[in-house]
Amino acid sequence: AQSVTQLGSHVSVSEGALVLLRCNYSSSVPPYLFWYVQYPNQGLQLLLKYTTGATLVKGINGFEAEFKKSETSFHLTKPSAHMSDAAEYFCAVSDPPYDKVIFGPGTSLSVIP
């Protein structure tokens, strides 16, 4: 069965510092992997996704993630945190074809000025 774990329910970084949000998954087949962001009282917005091909995926707002099959990981990074990055981040996995998505518990990111 698919599952997603996110290390750290809450992460705090200083403005301008590196953002690293961790995600590990389990899947019986090569998965599709996603990172979503949710701002307060809003729906989810897709940051980036991995389906096939290049394992380093670049997304919106300067975020990127690398699919590491050997580590079953898909960690999200951003070189320099901005105040506007404060939000809830969800890692998710699905088995192709894409229809049912399993979400991780989420990581709340705080950015300290």
Add this chain to the structure above:
Amino acid sequence: KAGVTQTPRYLIKTRGQQVTLSCSPISGHRSVSWYQQTPGQGLQFLFEYFSETQRNKGNFPGRFSGRQFSNSRSEMNVSTLELGDSALYLCASSSPLGNEQFFGPGTRLTVL
């Protein structure tokens, strides 16, 4: 292109009542998925419809049901509401290639 729309945005019901939520997907999208989001359980998959047929279902009791119309609009219904059904209900539509989901703003249901 208009995004995914959900109505109503907020809803207050009492225990035992039933509720119907509506979702209009992005034009051209035929797959609609529903999720429940709560502080305790996080985001959980409810069901997915494609071309008016339920294609996948999560682990929710039969009180939760849905349907999809020929124009791809979808509704979900919860009968005999319980306090624990209070949640944000999110709808997402999938692109024709099926590799990206677009989420609506959600309907926040409060059960008193």
